[in-house]
């Protein structure tokens with residue numbers, strides 16, 4: 001929030017104050033900019049990029065509105081793909097066309113892009129449009145954009161600029177930069193409702209693209225917490241994320257993207273483990289097959305790190321009775337011959353056994369070599385500069401929940417008890433529930449992240465709790481049955497009881513109570529969640545459209561369940577729409593066949609009048625500033 005003193009420093013004369021007031025007043029009456037909500041990206045960089053580049057289908061809609069009937073469907077499609085993938089499409093056109101035809105293509109294309117840019121820019125101030133441009137082309141672009149080519153001289157000037165740009169071989173660079181500006185202006189602000197990391201191949205590139213984009217906020221997901229926890233020195237978070245990386249054949253992210261050396265882990269795994277079908281990597285993404293030797297190595301690493309994880313869980317659960325997780329102390333219930341386990345009053349045979357490093361008298365004790373490995377990994381995670389840089393961004397732009405323009409955004413749930421009252425977690429003798437639970441967990445997370453040198457303190461243990469604790473708002477289930485899923489055949493033991501929240505969120509009264517708890521207007525607000533894939537046939541809209549779940553399966557391994565390729569929610573001046581995306585095959589295929597993946601748009605809420613900036617959070621800030629400027633003006637006039 002800007003203060004009166006800051007404004008008084010910045011605007012020292014009556015005309016300066018008046019000019020700013022005129023400017024702010026004008027901004028208030030502009031249409032509300034478009035927000036896009038996405039979640040559960042799970043490392044699927046190409047699919048995510050496609051949705052970002054096509055503005056969740058909005059870019060094509062803009063082209064349609066701007067050019068009406070001037071373009072055939074084929075031309076429109078080609079033009080849209082130029083805007084999404086400018087460098088690839090320019091290269092393709094250069095292959096197809098030569099000489100005069102190519103020259104004509106540049107002339108037509110540049111002129112069309114100027115028109116489209118002008119069309120997308122109408123919602124914004126000149127200064128905002130300028131900020132969305134590549135600095136090296138600002139001068140040229142503004143000359144083209146704000147040139148009212150209505151006199152022959154001006155028209156001549158306009159075409160001269162375009163021709164010079166082409167002659168000086170700047171056209172490719174200008175096209176690329178302008179297409180990016182159009183992409184940015186089409187969607188002004190992006191919300192990521194959690195889970196950028198795990199299962200897919202390129203979360204690091206997703207983060208890089210968010211860093212480039214900047215106008216982003218993130219509501220942390222349980223998988224993001226594992227990586228934040230890793231950088232914060234939590235051995236348990238590290239063991240979990242390496243386990244998942246091995247499970248989905250993604251260890252390369254650790255080694256190649258983040259420079260974390262897994263050699264010692266691989267050598268250790270080689271010494272202790274054999275092939276084990278239950279630990280072979282999941283190849284659902286259907287990418288290039290791996291060799292048997294490679295598969296064997298991953299399978300062994302997968303077992304080694306899983307057992308380390310289960311061992312590390314013991315002491316944390318024991319030293320934190322307030323976590324109420326003794327039901328997750330599993331290793332101590334294995335029979336001493338390693339053949340069965342006694343859980344919840346039943347004996348189950350164990351399958352896929354991999355218990356050779358466990359001393360059943362001290363099941364949670366790490367072998368000295370395991371301890372060394374853990375120490376080495378913690379050091380590597382807390383020292384990876386690139387990982388820190390990525391997670392610094394996720395920390396700076398992220399939070400446990402967000403209130404934005406009247407809506408409540410959070411990844412998983414607000415934990416409740418069976419009777420619908422907010423469930424509490426007791427920390428240091430004090431019980432926190434509802435909004436206070438989110439806040440206490442966030443405070444501890446920030447503390448743990450700021451002190452990677454503390455490894456066994458409460459704040460670091462709470463990071464792991466966020467991943468898997470029964471009242472973690474990011475997990476939302478009573479238990480994570482990872483051990484049972486690997487080692488017990490009986491499916492009943494795999495079930496993870498969801499928090500009652502998930503049944504209650506269908507109910508409008510319940511959602512309104514939540515909105516109220518978080519200080520929002522219960523009549524007009526929405527709750528937006530990710531985390532739980534919306535199964536085929538289920539609706540992402542609940543509680544009379546006030547509850548919206550947008551985990552639609554960017555994650556390839558989950559597309560069997562969802563049947564689609566993901567959802568994005570759009571909120572613009574006309575209202576809210578839910579966009580369904582078809583599964584994305586590959587970037588190459590999309591560009592070669594010009595296949596878009598948007599399938600349907602569903603209206604969630606339609607505004608009776610077009611909403612303006614004045615009705616947004618930023619608008620409220622501007623109104624407050626205007627009041628202070630009014631005061632300043634009369635003070636200056638004395």
Ligand SMILES: O=P(O)(O)OC[C@H]1O[C@](O)(COP(=O)(O)O)[C@@H](O)[C@@H]1O
Pocket residue numbers: 195222223477480481482496531532
């Ligand atoms: O499908 P996988 O990789 O075995 O993962 C299953 C595990 O993932 C979880 O669903 C958590 O991950 P999500 O946040 O993606 O749901 C656990 O509850 C479950 O045990």
Ligand SMILES: [Mn+2]
Pocket residue numbers: 194195221222223411474530531532
């Ligand atoms: Mn999740």
